[in-house]
Amino acid sequence: MTAATAALVQPVTLAGLPLTSQFVxxxxxxxxxxxGVPTAENAAYYRRRAENGVGLIITEGVLVDHPSAGHQPDVPRLTAGAAGAGWRHVTSEVHAAGGRIAAQLWHLGSEREPVDGYPSWTPATMTGRDFDTIIAAYAESARVAVRAGFDAVEVHAAHGYLLDEFLWPVTNPTLAHRDFPAEVVRAIRAEIPSCMPLIVRFSQFKERDYSARIAETPAELATILEGLRAAGADVLHASQRRFWEPVFGGSDRNLAGWAKHLTGLPSITVGSIGLTRGFASSARLRELLERREQGEYDLIALGRVLLGNPAWVTHVGAGRFAEINDYRKEDEVRYF
Ligand SMILES: Cc1cc2nc3c(=O)[nH]c(=O)nc-3n(C[C@H](O)[C@H](O)[C@H](O)COP(=O)(O)O)c2cc1C
Known part of the structure; x- marks a missing residue:
């Protein structure tokens, strides 16, 4: 084990929730x-990561209980048929391995793709009643998530999906209802125990435009994040494509750094961590850990690297670099 990775895994507490490590x-x-129903295979997939040094698992996006939320039949839901029971099995497997798990609540908004037979899908403008039913759908999914044994809930307000469409001036030029994501957070907060962490994931970039921005200045970002905090968010998950990239001029802080700095809330960073074997012994890994030590962010999320390397944290911590595979696009269709 190198000096940089000796202290790789450290128990932490996130908004009152004890975690075995700072990796997400x-x-x-x-x-x-x-x-829409999670299976035993899904439970084994998440458990494997929990057994290998991941302190908090955030599930794949789970569609909220509304017909407009999404179209893919094999994307999980919480409220369909046996979905709640399926998730109960997933959460108990993760807990048995000492892990913790948050459900990510997702509505695709106009990113929803045309369904076969309906090629001319165009997104409709939401009206007063739609706001109420969609808020209720988020609240209902959060309620079921609590019953299914989740330790936390994450609201997906990033990447250009429904909630982010209200934050982004390109999809919301008048910035009407820009507080809709905060209203959703408020409704979820009222449904879940007050001690349960409520994470909000946000981003500047969009799936369809990597250069997009919801905030041009720290002050603009502060307004958005302060609204989410006041509504009951207690962790901010700042999605970036590369964790080392600064967001605003004049500072090296990344997006998670700004989120924490502006709100005082704990934050999670993410973006292109561990994609090659060489990363494990690189200056980039040292930088990632040092920036955390210095208080820029609290937790570190790993995405693609965990698809092909479920034991990445274990292997890096033990200095077993030879067992790490470079990330390959094909890893996205593997499932183990
Ligand atoms: C196959 C795949 C599916 C993803 N699905 C989601 C999702 O459901 N919700 C979400 O917020 N982000 C999603 N993301 C983005 C990841 O959470 C993460 O932010 C991104 O992969 C960057 O981290 P990485 O460089 O460590 O992979 C997905 C990414 C990949 C590769």
Missing amino acids: MAPMTRERSPR
């Missing part, structure tokens, strides 16, 4: 839950 599994859609 980033949410990754896998489309392996037939008719």
Whole structure:
């Protein structure tokens, strides 16, 4: 083990929730839950990461209980048929391995793709009643998540999906209802125990535009994040494509750094960590850990690297670099 990785795994507490390590599994859609119901295979997949040094798992996006939320039949839900029971099995397997797990609540908004037979899908403008039913759908999913044994809930307000569409001036030029994501957070907060962490994931970039921005200045970002905090968010998950990239001029701080600095809330960083074997012994890994030590962010989320390397944290911590595979696109269709 190198000096840089000797202290790789440290127990931490996140908004009152004790975690075995500061590593998080980033949410990754896998489309392996037939008719929206998670299976024993899904439980084994998440458990394997919990057994290998991941302190908090954030599930793949789980569609909220509304017909407009998404179209893919194999993306999990919480409220369909046996979905709650399926998730109960997933959460108990993760707990048995000493891990913790958050459900990521997802509504695709206009990113929803045309469904076969309806090629001319165009997104409709939401009206007053739609706001109420969609808020209720998030609240209901959060309620079921608590019953299914989740330790936390994450609201997906990033990457250009429904909630982010209200934050982004390109999809919301008048910035009407820009507080809709905060309203959703408020409704979820009222449904879950007050001690349960409520994480909000946000981003500047969008799936369809990597250069997009919801905030041009720290002050603009502060307004958005302060609204989420006041509504009951207690952790901010700042999604970036590369964790080392600064967000605003004049500072090296990354997006998670700004989130923490502006709100005082704990934050999670993410973005291109561990994608090659060489990363494990690189200056980039040292930088990642040092920036955390210095208080820029609290937790570190790993996405693609955990698809092909479920034991990445264990292997890096033990200095077993030869057992680490470079990330390959094909890893996205593997499932183990
Ligand atoms: C296959 C795949 C599916 C993803 N699905 C989701 C998702 O459901 N929700 C979400 O917020 N982000 C999703 N992401 C983004 C990841 O959470 C993460 O932010 C991104 O992969 C960057 O981290 P990485 O460089 O460590 O992979 C997905 C990424 C991948 C590769």
